[in-house]
Amino acid sequence: MKNIKHLRLISTVATFALTMFMSADRAHALEWSDGGDDSLKVGGWVRNWTGFNLDRVPGSQMKDKWWDPAMVRNELLLDMDAKTGPVAWKFIGRYDREVQTDYLAQLHHLTTAIGSEFNHYGTSISGGTNYMDQYNTTSFLQSAREFYSTFTLGDRYNFRIGKQQIVWGESDFFHAMDIISGFDYTNRLFFENNEEYRKPLMMAKINIDMPELDGNLDLFVRPGLDPGNSIGSTYALNGGRWAVTPYQGVDFTAYNQYNYHADGANKNDPTFGLRWKGDWHEIGYSLAYIKTFNPDPMVAPASTTGTGQYLTTFGVNQTTPWRGKYSTQALGDFIYPEIEAYGGSANYYFESLDSVFNVESVYVPNKPYNYGALNSSLPGWAGIKGKDTMVDMLRVDHQVHTQDWLGTNRPSLSSVQVFDTWILDYTSKDQIVQFFSMGKQEQEHQTYITYFILLNYFGDTINPSFVAGIDASNGGGFLIPAVDFVFGDSWRLKLEADVFFDNNYKSQYAYNNTSGLKANPLGAGPIGTTEYQSGLFGYFHGDTQFVARITRQF
Amino acid sequence: MNMMKRSLLAAAALFGVSIGVQAMAAELAEHTTISKDNFDQVKDLTFEGHRVGDMIPEKMEWAIREKGLTIKVKHSKPIEMDPKYMKATQDGKKDVKFDPATRQVTGWKAGMFFDPQDIDMKDPYAGDKLIWNLRADTYGAVMDLRDICWVFINGDSGVERVQRWFAQRYYMEGRLDGGPISRGDGTIMQKTVLVAYSPQDIKGIGIFTVRYNDASGQRPDDTWAYLRAARRDRRLTGSAWMDPIGGTDQLYDDWDIWDAVPTKYKSTKLVGRQWILALANVDELSVDKSKIGTPEEFPQQGLSEAPYYFPAKRMEWEPREVWVIEGVPPDEHPYGMKKIWMEVAWPRPYYGEAYDHQGKFWKMFIFQNRPDIGEDGYKAIMPVDGHIIDFKKNHATNWSSNMKSNPKSVDENTVSLKKLYEVAQ
Numbered sequence: 001m002k003n004i005k006h007l008r009l010i011s012t013v014a015t016f017a018l019t020m021f022m023s024a025d026r027a028h029a030l031e032w033s034d035g036g037d038d039s040l041k042v043g044g045w046v047r048n049w050t051g052f053n054l055d056r057v058p059g060s061q062m063k064d065k066w067w068d069p070a071m072v073r074n075e076l077l078l079d080m081d082a083k084t085g086p087v088a089w090k091f092i093g094r095y096d097r098e099v100q101t102d103y104l105a106q107l108h109h110l111t112t113a114i115g116s117e118f119n120h121y122g123t124s125i126s127g128g129t130n131y132m133d134q135y136n137t138t139s140f141l142q143s144a145r146e147f148y149s150t151f152t153l154g155d156r157y158n159f160r161i162g163k164q165q166i167v168w169g170e171s172d173f174f175h176a177m178d179i180i181s182g183f184d185y186t187n188r189l190f191f192e193n194n195e196e197y198r199k200p201l202m203m204a205k206i207n208i209d210m211p212e213l214d215g216n217l218d219l220f221v222r223p224g225l226d227p228g229n230s231i232g233s234t235y236a237l238n239g240g241r242w243a244v245t246p247y248q249g250v251d252f253t254a255y256n257q258y259n260y261h262a263d264g265a266n267k268n269d270p271t272f273g274l275r276w277k278g279d280w281h282e283i284g285y286s287l288a289y290i291k292t293f294n295p296d297p298m299v300a301p302a303s304t305t306g307t308g309q310y311l312t313t314f315g316v317n318q319t320t321p322w323r324g325k326y327s328t329q330a331l332g333d334f335i336y337p338e339i340e341a342y343g344g345s346a347n348y349y350f351e352s353l354d355s356v357f358n359v360e361s362v363y364v365p366n367k368p369y370n371y372g373a374l375n376s377s378l379p380g381w382a383g384i385k386g387k388d389t390m391v392d393m394l395r396v397d398h399q400v401h402t403q404d405w406l407g408t409n410r411p412s413l414s415s416v417q418v419f420d421t422w423i424l425d426y427t428s429k430d431q432i433v434q435f436f437s438m439g440k441q442e443q444e445h446q447t448y449i450t451y452f453i454l455l456n457y458f459g460d461t462i463n464p465s466f467v468a469g470i471d472a473s474n475g476g477g478f479l480i481p482a483v484d485f486v487f488g489d490s491w492r493l494k495l496e497a498d499v500f501f502d503n504n505y506k507s508q509y510a511y512n513n514t515s516g517l518k519a520n521p522l523g524a525g526p527i528g529t530t531e532y533q534s535g536l537f538g539y540f541h542g543d544t545q546f547v548a549r550i551t552r553q554f
Numbered sequence: 555m556n557m558m559k560r561s562l563l564a565a566a567a568l569f570g571v572s573i574g575v576q577a578m579a580a581e582l583a584e585h586t587t588i589s590k591d592n593f594d595q596v597k598d599l600t601f602e603g604h605r606v607g608d609m610i611p612e613k614m615e616w617a618i619r620e621k622g623l624t625i626k627v628k629h630s631k632p633i634e635m636d637p638k639y640m641k642a643t644q645d646g647k648k649d650v651k652f653d654p655a656t657r658q659v660t661g662w663k664a665g666m667f668f669d670p671q672d673i674d675m676k677d678p679y680a681g682d683k684l685i686w687n688l689r690a691d692t693y694g695a696v697m698d699l700r701d702i703c704w705v706f707i708n709g710d711s712g713v714e715r716v717q718r719w720f721a722q723r724y725y726m727e728g729r730l731d732g733g734p735i736s737r738g739d740g741t742i743m744q745k746t747v748l749v750a751y752s753p754q755d756i757k758g759i760g761i762f763t764v765r766y767n768d769a770s771g772q773r774p775d776d777t778w779a780y781l782r783a784a785r786r787d788r789r790l791t792g793s794a795w796m797d798p799i800g801g802t803d804q805l806y807d808d809w810d811i812w813d814a815v816p817t818k819y820k821s822t823k824l825v826g827r828q829w830i831l832a833l834a835n836v837d838e839l840s841v842d843k844s845k846i847g848t849p850e851e852f853p854q855q856g857l858s859e860a861p862y863y864f865p866a867k868r869m870e871w872e873p874r875e876v877w878v879i880e881g882v883p884p885d886e887h888p889y890g891m892k893k894i895w896m897e898v899a900w901p902r903p904y905y906g907e908a909y910d911h912q913g914k915f916w917k918m919f920i921f922q923n924r925p926d927i928g929e930d931g932y933k934a935i936m937p938v939d940g941h942i943i944d945f946k947k948n949h950a951t952n953w954s955s956n957m958k959s960n961p962k963s964v965d966e967n968t969v970s971l972k973k974l975y976e977v978a979q
């Protein structure tokens with residue numbers, strides 16, 4: 001016994017000493033830092049969307065069955081980060097490829113038929129001549145979504161130079177100050193993150209930290225190096241999947257192209273902005289100025305004589321040239337006029353209500369609107385006029401304690417937002433339209449109200465959400481119920497329904513089975529009936545769909 | 555055999571038996587692993603003079619017997635908190651005042667709020683005072699939660715997923731790094747930046763939190779979330795302290811086992827002072843980035859050993875003297891009661907338990923700690939692995955970090971919303 005105890009003591013001391021030695025040695029050996037990690041990090045995903053139309057899209061003839069997929073889209077995304085000394089590098093590349101479903105084949109047939117009638121087939125958004133080019137990645141430049149370098153000088157100055165996204169403002173779903181870049185609405189709309197379809201631009205940005213003033217200053221300049229189709233928001237004007245009802249299959253680009261070099265709408269003109277963002281007595285606030293392009297394209301019409309004679313065919317009998325110059329195309333140019341915006345935002349947490357209030361206001365002097373020709377098949381094609389406009393947003397965010405009554409694993413973020421566009425010197429005599437080719441006159445106030453709630457179950461592995469919105473000025477709205485599933489580190493599944501309802505929509509003509517066309521009473525083809533009621537959600541009439549998105553990330 | 559010889563033999567036999575009895579009650583051998591297989595044999599032994607069974611709280615014993623927890627013992631190692639911290643505690647005694655009416659403290663500048671040597675077991679506010687001490691953390695002036703990861707664990711099947719983050723916390727008060735003790739205008743206690751970088755769907759999500767220097771503890775934190783998918787930040791409501799952190803099993807209040815100031819709780823009570831077996835001097839490497847994607851990425855977690863959420867069986871626990879404090883949160887809090895075992899000499903929690911409103915045992919918190927020498931030489935003591943185990947769900951969220959004290963080149967403006975934008979790419 002005694003010998004064993006003695007040995008145990010020796011062993012204990014020896015082990016203790018050894019442990020101390022090892023610990024000390026290990027502590028010394030492991031005194032490392034991972035600062036300045038210069039390795040290349042690559043992440044990304046492979047993703048598939050399969051979408052099913054749940055409604056009849058006017059003009060498509062919809063011989064397909066509800067279970068036939070309307071969209072089968074595949075994507076590879078690479079998100080790379082690297083660091084070389086003090087400079088961080090970022091590259092995001094994306095390669096998209098779609099299957100031409102029966103539905104797209106029908107749209108293609110329709111587009112070709114209409115194009116044939118006019119002996120002209122427009123090129124796709126991407127510049128290619130294949131119908132599917134509008135959905136597929138066709139060039140390296142297109143695939144290189146973002147690439148930029150970031151570095152700091154001293155403690156205050158942070159630079160980011162390259163193709164990037166810059167987002168200012170606080171609004172959800174709609175854009176008040178978030179107008180530095182446009183969006184690509186040809187492939188997807190509500191159900192993706194803004195990041196996925198915002199159009200990055202070649203810009204240089206500097207952030208100057210001023211802690212002594214409780215804030216920082218952002219400045220950016222876009223020198224004008226981007227290709228033309230990078231500016232402004234791109235709509236499916238070629239009659240593709242997300243064309244506004246009733247223009248599915250109607251390729252407006254067969255008659256007119258985008259003009260990225262018009263006077264006052266020239267993509268080579270630099271755009272820039274500055275924003276001060278700070279805190280004052282627990283209120284977060286920002287003040288900004290942006291010179292940019294109008295997000296929505298405008299029609300700069302042709303003359304109604306000479307090459308513009310087609311306009312009279314559609315009932316447009318008088319037009320005003322943009323900046324004194326008529327378009328030389330058949331009907332007109334699509335342009336993005338340059339605008340200025342002066343804006344501010346604020347946010348504050350009201351403890352008594354346990355809610356965060358956000359406000360945003362943006363003043364756009366002389367904002368361009370299409371106007372006139374309301375009785376024609378092409379309302380708004382008479383020209384462009386500027387109106388001083390205020391865009392205002394009020395939003396309240398609140399955490400709803402849904403654990404007890406809905407069984408969530410944590411409180412649920414909910415938010416209600418009112419978004420209003422106010423034309424300051426409005427008069428109905430201006431005959432301003434909401435969107436060219438649609439007869440609904442713009443009103444003094446155009447107000448949208450949206451609501452969402454995000455729920456979380458089973459440790460955030462099953463995440464339902466519900467989004468709803470209404471057009472408080474014109475009626476109609478949308479509902480987006482969705483659920484996100486999380487499987488381990490790699491797999492994600494999202495199921496979503498996008499349900500649109502409207503009070504009024506612009507109707508399309510019935511097609512006969514032989515030619516696919518029926519004569520317009522005005523004698524110029526299926527550009528739709530004359531109507532004055534279709535607001536935003538009328539544009540999505542028949543677009544209700546169900547989408548499954550599966551992702552394998554790495 | 556004559557009488558004397560028989561007597562001598564009898565005496566020798568008795569002496570031998572006596573020696574044997576003393577040997578049975580003697581020290582448990584170091585590096586012995588206590589498990590359900592030998593618990594009854596070792597519970598009455600001593601280790602460093604303390605009865606082994608007395609150093610294992612009731613629910614920890616239950617976890618050993620029923621859930622597969624094992625405890626490998628080692629001799630305790632001295633731990634030294636930075637002398638500046640200890641001196642600041644003594645220097646501040648004359649200024650620090652506890653108001654029993656409000657349970658608030660005024661006059662604190664640095665070091666512990668209350669010297670543990672002055673704590674009286676009979677003081678009805680001893681619990682409050684010790685929980686106030688938790689606000690005077692032992693991490694140093696800047697906490698670099700290097701390589702911090704959260705591991706989501708199913709007790710039956712093992713690791714479900716891993717989230718990898720970057721995080722730093724900057725303390726605006728109680729700073730002992732050689733500069734001013736207090737930064738700013740005195741209204742802010744600390745600022746924290748957290749940014750996710752893996753997996754891809756959370757990459758670039760960032761959180762910036764400001765905790766205010768409010769003695770009443772009533773002023774909520776200000777929190778902003780940066781969403782890379784939206785490329786902008788969003789201010790969040792401030793009532794999150796009772797809520798789960800994302801999809802984890804951990805509440806914000808469970809940060810370092812007990813995060814809320816005492817005044818947020820209905821009551822606290824010092825219920826004991828004892829010795830327990832704790833993980834107080836663990837290894838430096840909590841996250842091995844060379845083994846990313848494997849259980850060995852987190853060498854101090856038992857991710858390969860069912861039920862997967864306990865510390866690795868090779869981890870060695872040592873006797874530490876602790877305070878035992880119970881707290882009753884407000885009625886709307888998920889827990890009905892929280893209990894914490896924290897080091898006597900300075901505020902470092904080792905172990906905790908949470909009970910529901912029916913008094914049923916719900917969660918166990920095991921924190922692994924180690925001393926650290928900051929990059930400025932500051933002697934800190936910090937948690938480097940945490941096990942937050944929800945026994946009702948048989949699920950846990952463990953975290954690990956190669957934590958570092960007082961990293962260079964970090965100032966109050968480094969930990970900011972602006973920093974969030976820079977890091978969250």
